[in-house]
Amino acid sequence: MYKHELYKIFTKKSLYITFFLIVLLLVFANRESILDWVMKDEIYDELYQTHGGPVTEELELMVREQMRASDAGEVSVDQATGDVQFLVAMSGLNLEQLEERKEFLASKIETLDQTTHQYLEATKELEMLKELGNPYGFYLIQAWTGMMDLIEPFFSVVLIAIMILLGLSPVFAEDHAQKTIGLVLATKHGKKSLVTSKILASITYIGVVFISLHFTNFLIQLNGYGGLHGWNAPMQSLVNYPSDYSMSPFNLNVRQFYFIMLMVQFIAGVAFGVLVLCLSNLTKNYLMTFFVSGSILGLPFILRQIGLDHGFFKTFNLFSYLEFIRIERLFDQFRTFSFFGQPILYPTYLIGVFGLVTILLLGVLYYRSKHQQVTT
Structure with a gap:
C-alpha cells in the first residue's frame, strides 16, 4: 500500500513541471550574484589575506583611517x-556592543532575585554570549550564504510550500473524488493501514523534494564559487545574507548553522505536510485543501504587511507555519518563552x-479513518 501511495504522488506530471521551473528560477536568481563575485574573487582573496579573520582593534583602526582617507578624496578604492572595509568597521562596532551587552547583563543579574524568571533569562543569555568569544570579522562565505538563500527568504519558502501543496493536497481528496476510498476501507486493517501508508508516502515525498531542491542549489553554489570556503566562520558573520545574525547568541559556525537550519526546515515541512493531509481528509476537495492550507501559511505575512505584528498578533506570527519553515527569526537574536517559569529558547x-x-x-487523521463508514 505504501508503494502504491508513492506511485500516486510521484506520477503527477505537474510536480515535475513545477520543479523544473523552480530550478530555472534558482539558476536565474543566482546568476547575477555569482557573476559579480567571479569578477571580484581575486580582489576578495587579496583582501582576506590582510583583513580576514576575527576583527582586532588594530585592524579596525587601520580600516577606519583608510575609510576616512577615501571619504576625503585622498585615495580611491x-x-x-570599500565593502570589506565597511564590514570590518561594523564588526568592530558589533564586538563593542557584545561586550557592552555582557556588562549590562552582569550588572542586571546582581539586582535580581535568583528565583525570578528575569534572573534565569538574563543568566542564560549571559552564559551564551560568553561562549561566543570574538565572533566578528571578515570571512569568505559566499557559497554558504547562497545555499542559505534557499532556506530563509519568503519567496523561497513559497517555492517549497507550493511543492508540498501540489503533492499532498490530493492525497486523501483524490480517493474521495475517484470514489475508491470505500474499496480500501472495506479490507481488513484497511483503515489504519491506509492512513499510515499515506503519511509515510507523504513524508518520503517531502524528503525527496527537500533533498532535490537543496542539492540542486548546492551544485549551483559549488559551481559558481568554486568551493565551500569559510565553513568554520562564526554564524555572526552572516550579515544581511539574507538576514542579519550579527546579534545572534548561538555559538555555531556557518557549517553547523546551515545543517541545523536544514534539519529544522525539514521538520517544519513535515509538520506543514501533516496539516495539508488533515485538511485533505477533512475537505475531501483538492482545490479547497490547496487554498486553505496556503492561506494558513501566508496569513502571518499578510498580517505583517498591514502592520499587525504587535501584541497578540506578534505572538501569533511567531508561532506560525510560515516562521517555522522560513526560520529567519528563530536564530537571529536571544528570545525565550516561559515554560513553568523556565526560559526556553x-x-x-x-x-x-x-x-x-x-x-x-x-x-x-486516525480517528476519522477509524470511524469513517464505507459508502457506495
Whole structure:
C-alpha cells in the first residue's frame, strides 16, 4: 500500500513541471550574484589575506583611517575594497556592543532575585554570549550564504510550500473524488493501514523534494564559487545574507548553522505536510485543501504587511507555519518563552509546540479513518 501511495504522488506530471521551473528560477536568481563575485574573487582573496579573520582593534583602526582617507578624496578604492572595509568597521562596532551587552547583563543579574524568571533569562543569555568569544570579522562565505538563500527568504519558502501543496493536497481528496476510498476501507486493517501508508508516502515525498531542491542549489553554489570556503566562520558573520545574525547568541559556525537550519526546515515541512493531509481528509476537495492550507501559511505575512505584528498578533506570527519553515527569526537574536517559569529558547519552544500540534493532527487523521463508514 505504501508503494502504491508513492506511485500516486510521484506520477503527477505537474510536480515535475513545477520543479523544473523552480530550478530555472534558482539558476536565474543566482546568476547575477555569482557573476559579480567571479569578477571580484581575486580582489576578495587579496583582501582576506590582510583583513580576514576575527576583527582586532588594530585592524579596525587601520580600516577606519583608510575609510576616512577615501571619504576625503585622498585615495580611491574599488567597490570590493570599500565593502570589506565597511564590514570590518561594523564588526568592530558589533564586538563593542557584545561586550557592552555582557556588562549590562552582569550588572542586571546582581539586582535580581535568583528565583525570578528575569534572573534565569538574563543568566542564560549571559552564559551564551560568553561562549561566543570574538565572533566578528571578515570571512569568505559566499557559497554558504547562497545555499542559505534557499532556506530563509519568503519567496523561497513559497517555492517549497507550493511543492508540498501540489503533492499532498490530493492525497486523501483524490480517493474521495475517484470514489475508491470505500474499496480500501472495506479490507481488513484497511483503515489504519491506509492512513499510515499515506503519511509515510507523504513524508518520503517531502524528503525527496527537500533533498532535490537543496542539492540542486548546492551544485549551483559549488559551481559558481568554486568551493565551500569559510565553513568554520562564526554564524555572526552572516550579515544581511539574507538576514542579519550579527546579534545572534548561538555559538555555531556557518557549517553547523546551515545543517541545523536544514534539519529544522525539514521538520517544519513535515509538520506543514501533516496539516495539508488533515485538511485533505477533512475537505475531501483538492482545490479547497490547496487554498486553505496556503492561506494558513501566508496569513502571518499578510498580517505583517498591514502592520499587525504587535501584541497578540506578534505572538501569533511567531508561532506560525510560515516562521517555522522560513526560520529567519528563530536564530537571529536571544528570545525565550516561559515554560513553568523556565526560559526556553524560541527555536526549542517552537519545535515543541508544533510537535504537539502535529501529533494532534495525526490523531485526527486516525480517528476519522477509524470511524469513517464505507459508502457506495
